[in-house]
Structure formats: C-alpha cells, structure tokens
Amino acid sequence: MSITPPGGINTSISDDGLSQQPWWVEQWMELINSYRFKKRLERAWAYAREGHVTSIRFEGRRVHARVQGTDEEPYKVKLWLDVLKDEDWRYVLEALTMKARWSAQLLAGIMPADIERAFAASGRRLFPFKLQEVRSECSCPDKANPCKHISAVYFLMGERFSEDPFVLFQLRGRTRAKLLEDLAAYRLQAIAESANQNGNAEALAIDASSSELNPPHPAVLDPTLWWRYDAGLDGDLVVITPAMEGDTGLDAAGELPLAEEPRFPEAKPRFLQHLRDQGQAMAQQAMLEAMAAGN
Incomplete structure (x- = not known):
C-alpha cells in the first residue's frame, strides 16, 4: 500500500489523459x-x-x-x-x-x-x-x-x-x-554564402532594418496596392487554379497559439474551421471574378 504524499505536484491530468494539448x-x-x-x-x-x-x-x-x-x-x-x-x-x-x-x-x-x-x-x-x-x-x-x-x-x-x-x-x-x-549563427552564415554566390558581398553591410538603405515596397505602406497590377498580361500565359488542399495560408502558418477555455473545448476547432470556410469562400469568389475579367 502506498503512502499518501502530503503535497505532490498539481497536474491537469484527467481520466482522459492530457486533453486539448499541442x-x-x-x-x-x-x-x-x-x-x-x-x-x-x-x-x-x-x-x-x-x-x-x-x-x-x-x-x-x-x-x-x-x-x-x-x-x-x-x-x-x-x-x-x-x-x-x-x-x-x-x-x-x-x-x-x-x-x-x-x-x-x-x-x-x-x-x-x-x-x-x-x-x-x-x-x-x-x-x-x-x-x-x-x-x-x-x-x-x-x-x-x-x-x-x-x-x-x-x-x-x-x-x-x-x-x-x-x-x-x-x-x-x-x-x-x-x-x-x-540557429542565428547558421542563418547568418547562410545569408553570407548567398550574398557571396550572388556577387553581392556588400549586402552584408546593409542593415535590413534601415528603411533609408532598404526601403520597403510601396504595398507595405499602402495595402490598397496589394490587389492592383497595372501592367498588361498575356491572357494565353495566365492560368487560374484553386489552391491545393493543405496549401492554404492557414496551413502554412502551422499550429496557432490560441488560448483555450476548458469549458468550451470545441471553441478552437470551430474557430479554425470558420477561418478555413471563409478562406475557401473568398478564394472561390476571387476565382469567379478573375475568370469573368478574363472573358
């Protein structure tokens, strides 16, 4: 017979194990x-x-x-x-x-x-x-x-x-x-090797955080430019296809660190499913508009 401990480690383990975990x-x-x-x-x-x-x-x-x-x-x-x-x-x-x-x-x-x-x-x-x-x-x-x-x-x-x-x-x-x-050291080494291979060793001296030396793209400052493209397109070279399954922005983001409430265990999966449904609906609408514009 085991001895009951006076004060052990508190745990969230339930009869179902560690629920709602990464x-x-x-x-x-x-x-x-x-x-x-x-x-x-x-x-x-x-x-x-x-x-x-x-x-x-x-x-x-x-x-x-x-x-x-x-x-x-x-x-x-x-x-x-x-x-x-x-x-x-x-x-x-x-x-x-x-x-x-x-x-x-x-x-x-x-x-x-x-x-x-x-x-x-x-x-x-x-x-x-x-x-x-x-x-x-x-x-x-x-x-x-x-x-x-x-x-x-x-x-x-x-x-x-x-x-x-x-x-x-x-x-x-x-x-x-x-x-x-x-990781930081290997990342810097990879950047240095890439710069040398491209014959652009001077890029290492540029501070990427400096907007004066490396100004951001105009679309970064003005989100209305995200959906504009003023140059001409050859219609024969444009192919409109839907995203492949598992290749959405939500999939690319990986596991999202969303807060969870034990009283509402379905809240997180429902929220993520809502995001997926919204993304699919917007993608379909974008395809319809793009195809209509091409006709």
Whole structure:
C-alpha cells in the first residue's frame, strides 16, 4: 500500500489523459500508451493524478524526480534520452536554416509539425520511436522497467513539454538558449554564402532594418496596392487554379497559439474551421471574378 504524499505536484491530468494539448504532447502520450502492460500504466496514471510525484527537475540532459511509494522516503527516478552528437546537430541546424518557418515557429515556442524532417537529415529523431528508447532508473525494488513510479513521471513530462517544447531539445543535448544561438549563427552564415554566390558581398553591410538603405515596397505602406497590377498580361500565359488542399495560408502558418477555455473545448476547432470556410469562400469568389475579367 502506498503512502499518501502530503503535497505532490498539481497536474491537469484527467481520466482522459492530457486533453486539448499541442500535437507534440499528444505524440508523447501516444508513446506512453504504447506500453503493453496496461494495468501498470493505469496505476502510474493514478500516481500522477493523486500527487505521488513530489518533485521533478530538468537538469541538463536528465530528468530527476521523487515519487512517493510504499516506503516513507520517496523513490528516486532518473530519465534521459540518447544525446545527439555535434555532427548530428550540425545536420539538424543546417536543415532548420533552410526553412525560415521552422525557425520562426521555434522562436514563438511552437513545435513545427514537420520538425522530424529536419532531424531526418542526420538520420536521427527528436521524439523517441519507442518507449524503450527512454532510458530510466528507479530506486524502488520493482524489477520491471518502467515501473509505475517511472511511468508516473512520464505523464508529468508530457505536461512539461506542453509548457516548453524546448525541453525535448534539451534532453537531446541542446538547451533553448544554445539552440537559438546556433540557429542565428547558421542563418547568418547562410545569408553570407548567398550574398557571396550572388556577387553581392556588400549586402552584408546593409542593415535590413534601415528603411533609408532598404526601403520597403510601396504595398507595405499602402495595402490598397496589394490587389492592383497595372501592367498588361498575356491572357494565353495566365492560368487560374484553386489552391491545393493543405496549401492554404492557414496551413502554412502551422499550429496557432490560441488560448483555450476548458469549458468550451470545441471553441478552437470551430474557430479554425470558420477561418478555413471563409478562406475557401473568398478564394472561390476571387476565382469567379478573375475568370469573368478574363472573358
């Protein structure tokens, strides 16, 4: 019989698990639920909900936790992932540099949905492929690994990932500060190489934020110019087609950091669907007007 802890970590875990979470947390939960000993997983779930995890710390590349079990003293739990080598990170950073969207989303605290494509360049993964890749130790007498104490920490890690997706990078060997610093350095290097290839080395000396040296396009200052094109068009060269499925502006934006209200779980998906419907309606209207103008 386990001892009821005086005050464990508060958690949002419910009977349905971590609900309404970003996709990277859902993927972590799917990894946990792949564990074949379901009864042990249910006990771990109860441990996580009832506050048996008394502390959890992310120190460097390891997770240290204390879980109250049958003994008076909490059991010590350690978790870690295999760290990527510097050469692997070089491939990852080069791939991340190729897509500005990836860098922008990471800077906004959002995990890009296709982030594994960047890690595939090194032949590695950010997320563990199977639960056995999550290394773990527990001071309890249970010989099984993961035991219910380790599994309880798994669930709390999911909550931590929800708050800060950079923890996953940290467990793979790159802290948030180091990752963003390296991204900036690789980005500058890519700009320098591009400038040299174009025979425009002087572009490096221009401050992109200076409107005097690099004035913005007139349409930036006057949005009414967005839909104007005064030059002539050859009708035989103009082809009007609808956007491909999954190629809308909303899709390109990726996961939007919208606030959520637990009392109205359908609010976010309904809002996003409304945006999609509006976008489709506007696209259809634009096509009709464009085709009518061409006749």
